[in-house]
Amino acid sequence: MVVACIADFDVRRVLLDSGSAADILFESSFLQMGLKETNLLRAGTTLLGFSRERVQPLGFVTLPISFGDDNGYIMNMVNFAVIRAKSGYNAILGRTTLNSFGMVISTPHLCTMFPTSSGVVTIRGDVRQATRCFQIAAQLVVDQLDPRESQPVVPQEGVINVTLEGGRFF
Numbered sequence: 001m002v003v004a005c006i007a008d009f010d011v012r013r014v015l016l017d018s019g020s021a022a023d024i025l026f027e028s029s030f031l032q033m034g035l036k037e038t039n040l041l042r043a044g045t046t047l048l049g050f051s052r053e054r055v056q057p058l059g060f061v062t063l064p065i066s067f068g069d070d071n072g073y074i075m076n077m078v079n080f081a082v083i084r085a086k087s088g089y090n091a092i093l094g095r096t097t098l099n100s101f102g103m104v105i106s107t108p109h110l111c112t113m114f115p116t117s118s119g120v121v122t123i124r125g126d127v128r129q130a131t132r133c134f135q136i137a138a139q140l141v142v143d144q145l146d147p148r149e150s151q152p153v154v155p156q157e158g159v160i161n162v163t164l165e166g167g168r169f170f
Contacts, residue, residue, distance in 0.1 A: 001130045002112065002123050006078075006091065007063040009033050013090045013133055016105055016112055020094035022047055025080035027058060029090040035061065040082060047081060057081040065093075067101065067123055072116030076100055088136030 004014045011029060040059025047055045059082055066075035078097050098105065103114045110125035 001089070001110075001125045001133055002067070004091065004093075005066045007033055007035075007065075011090050013088065013129060015089045015092045015133070016098055016103065017092050018095045018098055018105060020092055021096070022092075022094050023078050023080050023097050024092040024094075025061070025063075025082050026087050026090055027082055027084045030061070030082050045081070047083075055083055055085065057083055065097075067112075067114065067121070068116065069121055069123065072118030072121050074101055074114060074116050074121075088133035 001013055001015050003010055003012050005011070006014075006025070009032075037058065039061050041061065042059050043057070045057060045060075047057060049055055060079055061082060062077050062079045064075055065078045066073050068074060076097070078093070080091070098112075101114050103112045105112045110127060110130060111122055112125075113120055113122045115121075
């Protein structure tokens with residue numbers, strides 16, 4: 001998770017998700033940037049989420065996004081799906097956009113590297129922010145669970161104890 005400059009706004013809590021096919025801008029961020037629904041291009045597209053839930057975007061908007069530091073920067077136009085959903089993130093960048101920037105992500109090091117005309121730039125994520133976003137995401141999942149739907153674990157019929165050498169049971 002990094003900070004990105006999107007449409008001249010420093011946007012924090014941007015997830016670089018090489019497992020995602022879509023670039024997402026959450027509605028709350030979209031509105032905080034002063035953008036209006038009239039800026040959205042409507043499309044009949046449905047996105048499929050991680051847990052196979054279907055999400056209907058409010059629309060799509062193409063915005064400039066840049067990354068960099070004192071050693072250089074890169075900028076591309078990104079077509080975001082604007083989504084109305086609760087999230088710990090403000091935006092999610094998917095693999096197509098990450099590849100267009102030439103980004104190499106190191107999850108254990110919480111950083112990304114990419115080439116610029118001035119050389120390779122490294123952007124480091126914030127461990128506290130990443131942890132907080134993970135906690136928010138986990139809580140959102142727990143909040144969606146319906147305790148009436150949880151089933152007790154019932155042992156499978158036909159399970160028998162097997163004695164192995166040494167008298168241990170498995």
